[in-house]
Amino acid sequence: MSPPALSPKTQTHAFAGVFALLARQMAELERSLHGQLEAFEPEIRAMADYCIDTSGKRIRPALVFLSGWRGPDVVLPDLVRAATVVELVHLATLVHDDIMDEAELRRNRSTAAREFGATAAVLLGDALFAHALNLATQFGTTEVCAAVSESTRRVCAGEIVQTLRRGSTSVTRADYQRIIDLKTAELFRVSCFLGARLSGFDAGYAESASIFGRHLGIAYQMYDDLADFFGEEKRIGKTLGTDLASGKLTLPLFVLLESLPESERAALNEEITGRSPPQPALRLRQMDELDVYAAVVDTIDGELNAAAAALRGHAAPQLLSLADVLRAQVGNLRG
Amino acid sequence: MSPPALSPKTQTHAFAGVFALLARQMAELERSLHGQLEAFEPEIRAMADYCIDTSGKRIRPALVFLSGWRGPDVVLPDLVRAATVVELVHLATLVHDDIMDEAELRRNRSTAAREFGATAAVLLGDALFAHALNLATQFGTTEVCAAVSESTRRVCAGEIVQTLRRGSTSVTRADYQRIIDLKTAELFRVSCFLGARLSGFDAGYAESASIFGRHLGIAYQMYDDLADFFGEEKRIGKTLGTDLASGKLTLPLFVLLESLPESERAALNEEITGRSPPQPALRLRQMDELDVYAAVVDTIDGELNAAAAALRGHAAPQLLSLADVLRAQVGNLRG
Numbered sequence: 001m002s003p004p005a006l007s008p009k010t011q012t013h014a015f016a017g018v019f020a021l022l023a024r025q026m027a028e029l030e031r032s033l034h035g036q037l038e039a040f041e042p043e044i045r046a047m048a049d050y051c052i053d054t055s056g057k058r059i060r061p062a063l064v065f066l067s068g069w070r071g072p073d074v075v076l077p078d079l080v081r082a083a084t085v086v087e088l089v090h091l092a093t094l095v096h097d098d099i100m101d102e103a104e105l106r107r108n109r110s111t112a113a114r115e116f117g118a119t120a121a122v123l124l125g126d127a128l129f130a131h132a133l134n135l136a137t138q139f140g141t142t143e144v145c146a147a148v149s150e151s152t153r154r155v156c157a158g159e160i161v162q163t164l165r166r167g168s169t170s171v172t173r174a175d176y177q178r179i180i181d182l183k184t185a186e187l188f189r190v191s192c193f194l195g196a197r198l199s200g201f202d203a204g205y206a207e208s209a210s211i212f213g214r215h216l217g218i219a220y221q222m223y224d225d226l227a228d229f230f231g232e233e234k235r236i237g238k239t240l241g242t243d244l245a246s247g248k249l250t251l252p253l254f255v256l257l258e259s260l261p262e263s264e265r266a267a268l269n270e271e272i273t274g275r276s277p278p279q280p281a282l283r284l285r286q287m288d289e290l291d292v293y294a295a296v297v298d299t300i301d302g303e304l305n306a307a308a309a310a311l312r313g314h315a316a317p318q319l320l321s322l323a324d325v326l327r328a329q330v331g332n333l334r335g
Numbered sequence: 336m337s338p339p340a341l342s343p344k345t346q347t348h349a350f351a352g353v354f355a356l357l358a359r360q361m362a363e364l365e366r367s368l369h370g371q372l373e374a375f376e377p378e379i380r381a382m383a384d385y386c387i388d389t390s391g392k393r394i395r396p397a398l399v400f401l402s403g404w405r406g407p408d409v410v411l412p413d414l415v416r417a418a419t420v421v422e423l424v425h426l427a428t429l430v431h432d433d434i435m436d437e438a439e440l441r442r443n444r445s446t447a448a449r450e451f452g453a454t455a456a457v458l459l460g461d462a463l464f465a466h467a468l469n470l471a472t473q474f475g476t477t478e479v480c481a482a483v484s485e486s487t488r489r490v491c492a493g494e495i496v497q498t499l500r501r502g503s504t505s506v507t508r509a510d511y512q513r514i515i516d517l518k519t520a521e522l523f524r525v526s527c528f529l530g531a532r533l534s535g536f537d538a539g540y541a542e543s544a545s546i547f548g549r550h551l552g553i554a555y556q557m558y559d560d561l562a563d564f565f566g567e568e569k570r571i572g573k574t575l576g577t578d579l580a581s582g583k584l585t586l587p588l589f590v591l592l593e594s595l596p597e598s599e600r601a602a603l604n605e606e607i608t609g610r611s612p613p614q615p616a617l618r619l620r621q622m623d624e625l626d627v628y629a630a631v632v633d634t635i636d637g638e639l640n641a642a643a644a645a646l647r648g649h650a651a652p653q654l655l656s657l658a659d660v661l662r663a664q665v666g667n668l669r670g
Contacts, residue, residue: 100458134481137484146469153374
């Protein structure tokens with residue numbers, strides 16, 4: 001399957017092409033997610049509903065379904081349940097992320113923190129997470145619960161490291177790689193692992209799918225970090241360079257730092273540490289001049305190639321196609 | 336076993352008498368708790384250590400050990416592991432509680448939120464909780480993980496309800512009962528359940544121990560709420576009535592509201608909603624005059640009697656003695 005042609009308008013729905021394959025699975029996922037609400041205490045059910053009922057892309061569930069793909073008409077209940085578990089964990093982390101970022105909006109509506117207050121949002125994220133793990137115990141063995149709880153701890157560890165390094169210029173590219181491996185790639189990895197494993201595929205494929213998921217996750221986070229500087233917001237007037245403003249050293253900034261002359265590098269470091277105000281317009285112009293975009297795309301390509309290589313020898317074209325979709329989405333940032 | 340005689344000085348260590356029985360188990364618990372650190376990513380290990388290394392009373396682990404009591408020299412690894420799981424969940428909730436309360440100190444040292452910042456503390460609590468559930472998957476079946484994750488969701492639900500009702504005077508005594516049942520009694524209950532179950536006792540005893548734990552937990556929270564108005568702080572000059580100041584309607588305030596004449600009740604309601612400044616000294620005096628203490632003690636006694644009744648017919652004197660210890664501790668609030 002070749003990646004769908006993408007116009008700038010469909011950029012945010014770039015996964016839609018592959019996801020169209022998953023219509024039945026995704027419908028079951030939504031049913032399953034909403035079916036979880038009755039497990040919540042009546043007093044917090046509406047709040048849990050608010051968190052579940054998003055226009056989220058459901059990428060992690062898609063990874064579960066595509067890794068365990070057995071045809072468009074095969075909807076395995078175990079996959080639906082595992083997809084529900086990983087999505088609930090993801091939604092819980094979003095609830096907590098939005099508290100910390102003091103975000104007001106997510107996908108065009110109030111964040112849970114804004115809607116219910118930060119205190120309730122901390123607890124609501126906890127409750128979502130607790131229920132995700134509870135749902136994971138409905139499998140016959142402890143394997144799913146063990147994999148998901150370990151992944152969750154690693155996601156949190158990645159976010160803690162990222163938080164503690166904000167505004168620091170002693171962060172290395174290796175640190176960055178480690179942070180995104182933990183905070184993003186880990187849940188992608190475990191989603192692919194669970195899909196492959198619960199569909200009854202052999203251990204070799206489950207391992208390969210895990211490696212694919214990990215590299216795809218790393219590439220996805222790099223894409224996301226690139227979009228902070230080169231996103232479509234540029235066209236519609238939104239703020240670019242929020243990572244610079246918040247002192248978060250991401251791949252485009254590493255590349256820029258490495259390309260700038262000494263004096264400019266020192267000035268940019270001052271902006272990252274917050275000792276001088278950020279100059280996103282200047283830095284974006286420099287990124288254009290020094291072709292930071294191309295260098296980041298090269299790195300992303302490397303991850304996507306590693307992802308694809310992991311699936312070599314396995315007949316998993318649906319899963320593999322995600323790498324091409326993401327590649328197209330990256331290309332699309334340049335319009 | 337009769338409850339140990341308590342002087343005001345030993346009040347905060349009232350459980351020490353029973354806990355002396357548990358010396359070997361508690362030593363194993365501490366070893367197990369610290370042994371968990373290596374499971375955490377190196378970057379967050381020291382932070383996890385900070386949260387684990389408290390002078391906490393370890394009440395929930397004690398409930399596990401006493402419910403599964405087979406003699407002072409019997410240290411069952413399954414009980415140690417279950418005790419570690421419930422204590423980690425409890426520690427995670429404390430980390431999150433302290434963020435929300437903006438507490439600076441817990442047990443005479445900085446809270447995690449104060450030490451590492453609120454953002455890192457949210458994530459650190461998440462990581463502790465994720466690891467607790469991961470440890471729970473080391474049992475042969477999903478039972479422990481299922482019980483603990485469900486309890487955790489209930490604890491969070493209780494705290495959410497409490498948070499949302501702050502400053503509201505439409506809270507009823509039934510609401511209060513429900514909140515403490517969820518936020519405190521639930522983890523007491525599951526601790527007793529796990530201890531009984533993992534020691535291989537019959538299902539009837541496990542059910543009875545669960546009921547004991549639940550009533551003990553309710554009584555414990557009522558004691559804690561009573562101590563907010565009648566604690567030893569009165570003698571050493573600390574602030575009493577913090578629940579009134581934060582608009583939290585607890586049992587002593589319910590009793591006071593029910594005993595006050597109409598006009599005074601309206602004035603106290605204004606203080607709870609924050610429309611007028613709290614007058615803790617006045618309210619404490621009124622509590623003394625109207626003997627609120629005795630009425631609350633009656634209610635606590637009712638819970639402790641229900642706890643004891645649940646164990647009738649079971650030979651569990653060590654577990655049962657906790658009810659007497661708590662009764663003595665309540666009595667001690669009056670010096």
